[in-house]
Amino acid sequence: MIKCPRTVVCYICGREYGTKSINIHEPQCLKKWHNENNLLPKELRRPEPKKPEIRTITAKGFYDLDALNEAAWTSAQSQLVPCNICGRTFLPDRLIVHQRSCKPKAAK
Incomplete structure (x- = not known):
């Protein structure tokens, strides 16, 4: 059985990153989010998206990574905007392209 490394979901973009690289990614992702949002x-x-507060700690003293990832995924999905024509959801910059x-x- 191959054990995959644990990943953490970014609360801003919804992508998965390693437990070490998420701390590097999040500030860069938030800066990119601000730049795109201002345009x-x-x-x-x-x-601005808020980082989910997860206080669930397992018996071994670690954060519940599944609960953290679920909250981060929900946060990322809440930023999607529905198209007023078809109802599909997009990030706002992609919605503009879609609506064309x-x-x-x-x-019928």
Whole structure:
């Protein structure tokens, strides 16, 4: 049985990183998030994502990584914005691109 290294989900982008590299990634990801958010039209700008507070500690004294990852994934997904035409969800910068080609379905 091959044991995969544990990963941690970024609460900003939803991607997985190693337990050592997540601390390097998060500040860079938040800076990128701010840069992209500032470029969006005012109606699509979002409040800064907050890092989830997980206080669940296992019997061995470690954080419950599964609970932390679930909270981080939920945080990342909450930043998605629905298309007002089709209802699919996108990051705000991708929504702008999507809406250029999204057309209402013709009534039958």
